[in-house]
Amino acid sequence: MARDDRGAAQALLIAGSAQVELCAYEDSLASFERALVQFGAIEDQDGRLEALSGIGVVYHRVSQFNFALECFEEVLSEAQVRGLKTHETAALYRIGEVCEAMQRLEQALEFYQRARQAAEQAGALTTLTTLEIAIGDVYRKMHRSEPALRHLNRALQAAAEQSAEVARAECLTSLGRLHQDLGEHQSAEACHRESIALYRSSGNRFNLVEALQHLGWLFQQTGRDDEALQCYLEAINISESIDAGAHAHKSYLRASQLLEKSGQYRKALEYYQRSAELKQALSSDAVRLRVGSIMAEIDRDREDSDSERARLRVGELRQKTEALAEANRKLTVIANIGRDITASLDLGKLMFAVHAAINSLVSTDSLGLGVLDHDTGTVSYRFFIEAGQALAPIEVSLNDSSSLGxxxxxxRREAVIGDLDTEYERYVPERPQSVGTPNKSALYLPLIVRDRAIGVLTVQSRTRHAYSEGEIETLRVLSSYIAIALENSLILERMVQLNKELTDEKAELQRANEMIQHMANHDNLTGLPNRRLLNDVIEKYLPLARRQSSRFVVLYIDLDDFKPVNDQFGHASGDAVLRTIAARLAASVRSSDVVARIGGDEFVVLMRDVGNTEAVRRTIDKLITRIEEPIALDHGPIVVRPSAGATVFPQDGDQFEKLLLRADEAMYRIKGSGGQRRWTFYSD
Incomplete structure (x- = not known):
């Protein structure tokens, strides 16, 4: 019997994992929770931890990170107590994934490294490959390209040796993003295309969607908009085909940006709206999962204690259920219509959607939608439809004594008129003027949002007393949806207008702020970071260097006899020399390094994550040689010779000011050496 129970629980685990890949998250959560209960009943701790991990994976997928962490931390705690290395490794990896998704990159790196240690002890080669990819990708996000490349290349080689196609694809995706960050677009494209081919061949469509999004983003960044749009559209189609539409919101958003750029504003708006709906749906799914999980527990508790009373009340409940089902059916029809109406932000589309919806519920010969304009004190009937044809817009004063609208x-009250010839005086003193063909009965409903009227809906018929109380009540319910849709459309109109007016002003203000920020942190002459920015960069970098036991170099450079250049050739020539040397230094270091001008003819170079001492010597020699190359001036070429001193963290000091001071001391030793050397380490 226990074997049968274990087999059934294992089947639920397999089903849950498959449902996760199909993005059927409610089903997968139910499968994992049932497996958790069954494994607990037969005291199978391995199975119980696998089921709990599965629940954590589902919560991670729907961005419920705190719930996911609770599950994985419980697995980790039990695994460590019982000495279960496989579960410990998996839990550490999963916690790292959640931390990475929450942008806690240093924590993620710590958990991935702990997981790697556990995997090494267990000899789990496949897991080690996955962890190398994860560690490399975190380094990429931390803008540490060298360790990122090292880990990802190691993972790629291991995946190839193990014939692990999905791991290869994941590694190539991360490498593609790394090359993209470094501006190596051809290499990035090659990696993305290869990963997409591997995902296609392996049938891994969820990851294929992500890979297509990355390739599309690369194309979008490099101005290949048509190719980018094709990637996003394919990602959308695949997401919809596997019932994972909620995960396509990013593709819809980026596609809307490209459509807007190409002038396809209506379609861009539709895609933007779809993106917002899907993002909301993903959040709703998460809430529904949690509520469903809680309700399932409540139902199981009730089942034992209330089963007898429940059987006695079945007949009564069935009758009530049938009555509620009928009422719910009617409400569902109205709600579906309301959803379709509120989905449109375009006023023209909204009006025809309203017309179609109302005609499906009641008979109408004329329909109008009036919008209140507070600035002019008028009600503007932008749309008035008679016999399916739109009439010319009309406008009436809010104080018009003959206007029912x-x-x-x-x-802010409704007007229900069964006979317009005799009943109008209950509302207005003067006979209303007809728009189009005169009608005999009419219904005017105020469109109210947050206790304020924003417009009016009128439905009219050529038949007296055309609308029953039931139909009027239906239109009342529908009018609340129309009010929301109208407000959304009006908000969009105002936003478009305001955006148009503010775009230039915002751009100008942004340019001014960027210029002020740049001027505060950069040298005006050379454009290099100044001492203030250099200090900020190093102070932020020092804690990371200490944690990771990294070495870095501070190189202090002073130009010998620079003053005669100004005296002999003028300050304009001196400025040209400084700009030339600044450009040479900036072009000769890595993107992760920093070149700053901290004084008149003084420069500092910060070289991060340096290797052995000989490699550093070669780099500094190259910088000195570049400075000494002739500089062309109007009066002919000149040569400027530098003196420089270098300190190494941490052996020469563990604080920036100390490192800078000792580099300065080393530089002055060179100046006093009579020109025999151009630079030295402080410790030399």
Missing amino acids: AWCVRE
Whole structure:
């Protein structure tokens, strides 16, 4: 019997994992929770931890990170107590994944490295490959390209040796993003295309969507908009085909940006709206999962204690259920119509959607939608449809004594008129003027949002007393949806107008702020970081260097006899010399290094993550040689000779000011050596 129970629980685990890959998260959560209960009943701790990990994976997928962490931390705690290395490794890796998704990169790196240690002890080669990819990708996100490249290349080689196609694809995706960050677009494209081919051949469509998004983003960044759009559209189609539409919100958003750029504004708006809906759906799925999980527990508790009373009440409940089902069916029809109406932000589309919806519920010959304009004190009937044809827009004063629509908005009350010839005086003193063909009965409903009227809906018929109380109640319910849709459309109109007016002003303000920020942190002459920015960079970098036991070099450079250049050739020539040397230094170091001008003819170079001492010597020799190359001036070429001193963290000091002071001391030793050497280490 226990063997059968274990087999059933294992089947639930397999089902849950498959449902995760198909993005059927509610089903997968149910499978994992049932497996958790069954494994607990037969005291199978391995199975129980696998089921709990599965639940954590589901919560991670729907961005419920705190719930996911609770699951993985419980698995980690039990695994460590019981000495279960495989579960410990997996839990550490999963916690690292959640930390990475929450942008806690240093924590993620710590957990991945702990997982790697556990995997090495267990001899789990496949897991080690996955962890190398994860560690490399975190280094990439931390903008540490050298260790990122090292780990990812190691993982790629291991995946090839193990014939692990999915791991290869994941590694190539990360390498593609790294090359993209470094501006190596051809290498990035090659990696993304190869990873996409591997995902296609392996049938891994969820990761294929992500890979297509990365390739699309690369194309979008490099101005290949048509190719980018094709990538996003394919990602959308695949997401929809595996019922994972909620994960396509990023593709919809970026596709909307490209459509807007190409002038396809309506379609861009539709895609933007779809992106927002899917993002909301993903959040709703997460809430529904949690609520469903809690309700399942409540139901199981009730099942034992209330089963007898439940059987006695079945007949009564069935009757009530049938009545509620009928009422719910009617509400569902209205809600579906309301959803379709509120999905449109375009006023023209909104009006025709309203017309179609109302005609599906009641008979109408004319329909109008009036919008209140507070600035002009008028109700503007932008849309009035008669016999399926749109009439010319009309505008009436809010104080018009013959306008039923104006009265309705002004009083925020509905007007129900069975016979317009005799009943109008209940609302207005003067006979209303007809728009189009005169009608015999009419219904005016104020469109109210947050206790304020924003417009009016009118439905009219050529038949007297055309609308029953049931139909009027249906239109009342529908009018609340129309009010929301109208407000959304009006907000969009105002936003578009405001955006148009503010774009230039915002751009100008942004340029001014960027210029002020740049001027505060950069040298005006050379454009290099100044001492203030250099100090900020190093102070932020020092804690990381200490934690990771990294070495870095501070090189202090002073130009010998620079003053005669100004005296002999003028300050304009001196400025040209300084700009030339600044450009040479900036072009001769890595992107991760920093070149700063901290004084008149004084420069400092910060070289991060340096290797052995000989490699550093070669780099500094190259910098000195570049400075000494002739500089062309109007009066002919000149040569400027530098003196420099270098300190190494941590052996020459563990604080920036100390490192800089000792580099300065080393530089002055060179100046006093009579020109025999150009630079030295402080410790030499």
